[in-house]
Amino acid sequence: MPEGIPIKQLQIALVGNPNSGKSTLFNALTGLNQKTGNYAGVTVDKYTGTSVFEAGGIPYQFSITDLPGIYSLFAKAPDEEVTAKALLEEVTETDVIVVVTDASNLKRNLLLSTQVLDLRRPTVVVLNMIDEAEKQGIFIDIASLQNDLGVEVIPVNSRQKQGIDALRQAIIKAGTSNVSFYDIKAASRFEEGKKGFKELLKLQFGTQAEALKLYESGDTLYRYNAIQYILTKSLKTPEQLRLKQLSARIDKVLTHRWWGYLIFLAVLTLIFQSIFTLSEIPMGWIEEGVIWTQQFLSGHLPRGEFSNLLINGVIAGIGGVVIFIPQIALLFLFIGILEDSGYMARVSFIMDRLMRPFGLNGKSVIPLMSGVACAVPSIMGTRTISNFKERLITILALPLISCSARLPVYTLIISVMIPENPHGSVFFNNKGFILLALYLMGFAAALLVAWISQKLIRQTSRSYFIMELPLYRKPQGKNLFILVYNKVRIFLFDAGKIILSISIVLWFLSSHGSDTFNTISQQQAKTETASNEQLLLEHSYAGQMGKFIEPVIKPLGFDWKIGIALLTSFAAREVFVGTMATIYNANDAENTDTIRDKISNEKDQISGAPVYNTAVCWSLLIFYAFAMQCMSTMAVVKRETGSWKWVFIQFLFMTVLAYGGAFSVYQLLS
Amino acid sequence: MKSVLDLKPGETGVIQAFANDNDLKNKLIGMGCLPGENIRISKAAPLGCPIAIDIAGYELSLRKDEAACILIETDR
Incomplete structure (x- = not known):
């Protein structure tokens, strides 16, 4: 002291x-x-x-x-x-x-x-x-x-x-x-x-x-x-503290400098591999169910215009809608899990700095990723981005992300391009990697568009990135079920209506035609030769429309049949599969092979070589990856940006990208 | 006055005021960043930005320039 x-x-x-x-x-x-x-x-x-x-x-x-x-x-x-x-x-x-x-x-x-x-x-x-x-x-x-x-x-x-x-x-x-x-x-x-x-x-x-x-x-x-x-x-409380500590520990890995990005990529890969492999089983059941119904009806109904409409128009159309359900359900299941678990917020957190050079925001990642499901709700979801410029850029880039409507198109074309491989494992195959590549290409194109728009769009209000990082939680099965159920229901009744009606219109266009069509049809009936469906289809209304645009799409490797599908897909992409089903099924009630087999077997009438070779398949894939073929998206972009100007600009650059991309890849591969 | 960015790892500060940006201020206050609340940096994103802060019992993510607008005092 x-x-x-x-x-x-x-x-x-x-x-x-x-x-x-x-x-x-x-x-x-x-x-x-x-x-x-x-x-x-x-x-x-x-x-x-x-x-x-x-x-x-x-x-x-x-x-x-x-x-x-x-x-x-x-x-x-x-x-x-x-x-x-x-x-x-x-x-x-x-x-x-x-x-x-x-x-x-x-x-x-x-x-x-x-x-x-x-x-x-x-x-x-x-x-x-x-x-x-x-x-x-x-x-x-x-x-x-x-x-x-x-x-x-x-x-x-x-x-x-x-x-x-x-x-x-x-x-x-x-x-x-x-x-x-x-x-x-x-x-x-x-x-x-x-x-x-x-x-x-x-x-x-x-x-x-x-x-x-x-x-x-x-x-x-x-x-x-x-x-x-x-x-x-x-x-x-112990529970809160445990969750907090657990979240902090999980974040150490999931927001880690390297692991964070690697895991994000791994999660995406796993999701696409699973969608491709897991949905194959129920899709097989649906395909078989449709074929069984068609065979049953053609065996029990009297031949005629009505039976033809029912079997090849309506049933084929319904089949073309229902076949999407497994993929859409799986995709929304995964998105729901990511969102509910709290991982989506971490993705925004680690991606914000990477997105900014492109004029985007960490919050753009969620709409962009949901764009994998459907551009329409995702564009509406950009409202969380408070800055108009960042929001506009996100909206412009969003439809380039491969949505679930493209998935059936991809699935069909990829399976035509790559035959069954009996040695491939269930969770790991080339098809999955091609699918992943297409999705990554969509993301890359979206980023490119964002980067260019950022340079062109002038606006200087400040952007914010203020967002809660919730604790990690186990997703609730009930929530996930409701989410998946609603998405599937919306798809069935909204998109399904369009697809079904277009299927019926297409059935009509491809099974009816002008005078030449009727003459050929009557001749074949008279001589009782095996009906030449190629010839009939070629002279149907649909064939004539396809032929009309053929010169424009020829450089992409597309024939007039694909031309029909392209025209009908301008309403909605998923119509492609239904159109293909109708085109290759029309006037042929007896032969009920699956669409894939029919397309694979399609031969060039002159050379006899398969029409759907690798170059055409890639050209188609690229075209569908980039083209703006969705009326609903255009409507929602108009609503969210408040002007047709952006809709028009978006349509224009997407068409240029699609045509240019498909042209290049076809010329390169063929 | 110090801002959130001046906090050392693990150090706690008390929010005093917000730098002149009314939109940002309203947004932060709406999310519970009130003057008088304790604030702590919990982590940073891999590229150093954005950062995450612990505030009012939960975690909030914001960019560095936004965090710089939150003025704090350490040591009462």
Whole structure:
């Protein structure tokens, strides 16, 4: 102890709930330097002790009074009155009040703490038995609690004498809280209440004691409300804490410098491989079901125009719609899992910096990725991007992302291009990689368009990227089911209607024609030769339309049959498969091979070589990857951007990309 | 005055005010970044931006220039 410096005396009052470990703390602070006495007039023991301490070169002597344990400053028993009076009336003697709380029972203990804080005296709050609380799985955010209470909060394990020195330091620096926890409006109904909570509490010892009792319950409820709010922020239950720690641990990997991106790519690969391989099984059932129905009907219905319409128009059309369901369901299942688990937000988080050079936002990643399902809801989903320029760029680039409507087209063409490989494993095959390549190409094209638009579109308002990173959660099966169910339903009834009606129109166009068609048809019926479907189709209305555009699409390697499919797909891409089904099925009710086999077997009439060779297949794939063939998308872009201008620009650059891409790849490969 | 970007890893600050950007200020306040709340950097994205902050019991992601607008005090 330095000589010559006067010892600073501090009067300390220890107050707390019974069983808060107050006496143990008192012993830890004072050791054997204790005196026992009596409070005047009551048989309540009075414990006082001293503690000597040096801080910053200044010696201190604490005179500590261990006040009887109480739950509330509204006293209900003689010993409680002792404490209340000590704090309310003899408060001039006390320099610092130390409120001792049981850390494992914080809610109830904070009631007294907030009452003491409202006395506007220098105060320190002790979280006693903090080790016990942690053993019970209760974890307290000290900084948050300190902030809300407005005074120092010191965690202490008084049995181990841990935190005692920190407490002594805090006592020396103790400040007064400026937070009010009492209902000032209710309190001001009393004259004394207007002066402050301390004056109000003094009423309990006077003539207005009864009136104050009426105030007390309201005061307590008011405090518990505030306490509840404070604790939701600072108290972590074991479950919350476990989830928080788990999320932090998962994030260490998923937002890692390298692993984060590798895992993102791996997740995408897994999703596309699964969509391709898992959907094959139910798609097989649907195909067989359609064939069975067609055969059953053609065996039981009388031949004629109506049967032909039903079997080759309606049933084929319905089959062409239903066949998408497995893929759409799987895709939305995966997107739902990513979204609900909290992973999507992490994807935005790690991608934001990468997207910015393209004029995009981390939040663009979610709409772009959902664009894999369907551009229409994704374009509507860009509303989360607050900056108009970033939002516009996202909308312009979005339809280049391969949507689920392209998936059946890809599936069909890829399976034509790559025959069954009996040695390929279920989850890993070339088809999956070609599919992944197409999707990556879509993303690349989208980024390119974004980058160019960023240079061309002038707008300088600030962009924001403020977004919650939710805790990781297990996706709920029920939520996922509802999501998948709704998406499938919307597809069946919205897109399905268009597809079915176009299928029927197509059936009509390909099974009817002008005079030449009728002559050929009658001749074949008369001579009873095997019907020449190529010849018939060629002279049908559909064939004539296809032939009309053939010169334009010839450089892409497309014949007039593909031309028919291209024309019909301008309403919606998925119509391609249905069109192919109708074109190759029309006037041929007996032969009900699957579409894929028919297309694969299609031979050039002159050379006899397969029409769908690798060059044509790639050309088709590229064309479908880039072309704007969706009326719904164009409508939604008009609605979201507010002008036809962007719709037109988008249509133009997508057509250029599609034609140019298909032209290049065909010329290169053939 | 210090901003969130001046926080060292693990250090906690208290929000005091927002730099002059009313849109950003309203957005942050709407998401619970109130003056007086504790704030801490929990992690940064692989390329250093955006960063994630712990605020009012949850985690918020924002860009560095946005974080720079949140003015704080360390040490009460």
